Amino acid sequence: xxxxxxxxxxxxxxxxxxxxxxxxxxxxxxxxxxxxxxxxxxxxxxxxxxxxxxxxxxxxxxxxxxxxxxxxxxxxxxxxxxxxxxxxxxxxxxxxxxxxxxxxxxxxxxxxxxxxxxxxxxxxxxxxxxxxxxxxxxxxxxxxxxxxxxxxxxxxxxxxxxxxxxxxxxxxxxxxxxxxxxxxxxxxxxxxxxxxxxxxxxxxxxxxxxxxxxxxxxxxxxxxx
Amino acid sequence: xxxxxxxxxxxxxxxxxxxxxxxxxxxxxxxxxxxxxxxxxxxxxxxxxxxxxxxxxxxxxxxxxxxxxxxxxxxxxxxxxxxxxxxxxxxxxxxxxxxxxxxxxxxxxxxxxxxxxxxxxxxxxxxxxxxxxxxxxxxxxxxxxxxxxxxxxxxxxxxxxxxxxxxxxxxxxxxxxxxxxxxxxxxxxxxxxxxxxxxxxxxxxxxxxxxxxxxxxxxxxxxxxxxxxxxxxxxxxxxxxxxxxxxxxxxxxxxxxxxxxxxxxxxxxxxxxxxxxxxxxxxxxxxxxxxxxxxxxxxxxxxxxxxxxxxxxxxxx
Numbered sequence: 416x417x418x419x420x421x422x423x424x425x426x427x428x429x430x431x432x433x434x435x436x437x438x439x440x441x442x443x444x445x446x447x448x449x450x451x452x453x454x455x456x457x458x459x460x461x462x463x464x465x466x467x468x469x470x471x472x473x474x475x476x477x478x479x480x481x482x483x484x485x486x487x488x489x490x491x492x493x494x495x496x497x498x499x500x501x502x503x504x505x506x507x508x509x510x511x512x513x514x515x516x517x518x519x520x521x522x523x524x525x526x527x528x529x530x531x532x533x534x535x536x537x538x539x540x541x542x543x544x545x546x547x548x549x550x551x552x553x554x555x556x557x558x559x560x561x562x563x564x565x566x567x568x569x570x571x572x573x574x575x576x577x578x579x580x581x582x583x584x585x586x587x588x589x590x591x592x593x594x595x596x597x598x599x600x601x602x603x604x605x606x607x608x609x610x611x612x613x614x615x616x617x618x619x620x621x622x623x624x625x626x627x628x629x630x631x632x633x634x635x636x637x638x639x640x
Numbered sequence: 641x642x643x644x645x646x647x648x649x650x651x652x653x654x655x656x657x658x659x660x661x662x663x664x665x666x667x668x669x670x671x672x673x674x675x676x677x678x679x680x681x682x683x684x685x686x687x688x689x690x691x692x693x694x695x696x697x698x699x700x701x702x703x704x705x706x707x708x709x710x711x712x713x714x715x716x717x718x719x720x721x722x723x724x725x726x727x728x729x730x731x732x733x734x735x736x737x738x739x740x741x742x743x744x745x746x747x748x749x750x751x752x753x754x755x756x757x758x759x760x761x762x763x764x765x766x767x768x769x770x771x772x773x774x775x776x777x778x779x780x781x782x783x784x785x786x787x788x789x790x791x792x793x794x795x796x797x798x799x800x801x802x803x804x805x806x807x808x809x810x811x812x813x814x815x816x817x818x819x820x821x822x823x824x825x826x827x828x829x830x831x832x833x834x835x836x837x838x839x840x841x842x843x844x845x846x847x848x849x850x851x852x853x854x855x856x857x858x859x860x861x862x863x864x865x866x867x868x869x870x871x872x873x874x875x876x877x878x879x880x881x882x883x884x885x886x887x888x889x890x891x892x893x894x895x896x897x898x899x900x901x902x903x904x905x906x907x908x909x910x911x912x913x914x915x916x917x918x919x920x921x922x923x924x925x926x927x928x929x930x931x932x933x934x935x936x937x938x939x940x941x942x943x944x945x946x947x948x949x950x951x952x953x954x955x956x957x
Binding site: 427475489492493 | 679683684687688694769
């Protein structure tokens with residue numbers, strides 16, 4: 416069984432309106448466990464929409480998205496939240512961190528919804544910070560960090576719940592080359608940890624990286640060869 | 641002056657009207673949802689119905705909860721109306737002002753139980769990914785909505801027929817002509833009250849849902865008369881004051897809300913497991929524990945007034 420199996424997936428925005436358009440058209444995709452997949456395409460090709468559907472942030476117009484055999488498009492809102500919390504690690508282009516909090520507190524945030532002991536929480540946060548190489552900045556507020564450090568903080572937050580699937584939307588768009596290469600290093604760590612990773616990007620830095628299993632090209636909401 | 645000009649009735653009917661409009665919108669959508677629902681489908685129609693289902697659930701959760709709360713406001717409004725209805729000293733006079741009052745109150749009580757059942761089924765339904773009770777839940781709501789429309793019509797008839805120039809009968813008539821069903825005496829009534837109360841506790845403990853359902857329905861009837869015609873005398877400390885409403889007033893520390901509230905909740909939790917079992921085919925007999933707790937609270941409060949009166953005076957009324 417595939418980790419993620421997408422069948423006949425469509426996403427129509429603004430239905431029944433003059434400006435209705437299909438962001439995704441009849442998408443079929445199968446992703447195996449521990450596979451690292453790059454979704455490539457220009458802006459507006461449907462990469463982010465596909466990620467948001469896989470991540471349970473939005474519902475499709477038709478079709479199914481099976482994650483571990485469960486159609487997540489059918490999950491009620493409350494279960495969708497639980498799915499996102501436990502199964503998915505999100506890395507966003509604009510980081511989406513809480514500016515006024517420290518690095519440690521940002522990474523701690525997803526764990527505050529669990530019933531883990533203080534020791535277990537500390538251990539998980541430390542492990543995530545170590546993976547993202549940000550532990551030396553743990554007491555600094557996010558507002559005082561550089562772009563690369565913010566991204567590493569966001570990565571640590573994404574993995575602190577130890578999700579099996581990591582979704583990254585243009586993770587290097589706001590980074591310089593040095594920090595982008597650092598992200599590639601972290602990607603290799605994800606691969607070593609057998610995480611299933613899907614990255615939406617048009618950054619050529621990801622081309623020909625040996626840690627990436629597959630490239631999927633998108634245009635106008637469809638897969639292209 | 642028309643009774644429709646009183647603040648309580650204006651507010652009450654306006655809220656009722658808003659809730660009915662919301663329920664009517666939901667009902668129209670429910671017809672579409674139930675007609676085309678196929679959970680296994682991944683078509684645009686099914687996804688649209690699922691979105692619509694969330695919206696309707698939210699609206700109904702709000703409206704049904706409001707209807708339950710509105711019942712308390714209705715009781716409070718009746719009490720307030722006793723100030724402008726000539727001859728009425730409490731809600732008894734207002735309810736008995738015409739022959740629609742008691743029918744309306746009974747219908748409201750039945751609907752409250754129905755809404756409670758709907759809220760429980762709704763909660764269970766939303767607890768599963770597949771919405772297993774969706775159609776039954778909406779069928780139940782359709783029945784309740786028909787009841788709500790009937791209730792609204794009855795409310796209009798009731799309020800428009802309350803005489804404001806002719807004095808109505810109030811507790812005074814109850815003082816003079818206490819009527820017990822089937823010619824029961826007070827002793828027999830109290831005996832029945834404690835016997836059925838004990839039976840309910842035993843049946844609830846044994847998780848006999850069907851028997852508890854039957855006993856609770858019977859107890860609703862018996863307890864109403866026992867509280868009004870026996871325990872009420874000790875609450876009011878007057879041998880002829882047989883009124884179910886005065887105990888809701890400040891003079892009696894609003895104890896009526898606790899007595900009637902615990903009785904109705906006890907009945908509600910007593911009859912629900914049987915009904916829920918019929919709808920969901922699953923056991924929810926743990927609700928019977930809540931039923932026992934509520935009934936015990938009600939019986940303790942009622943008995944307390946009798947014991948206290950006896951200790952203070954050395955006689956029974």
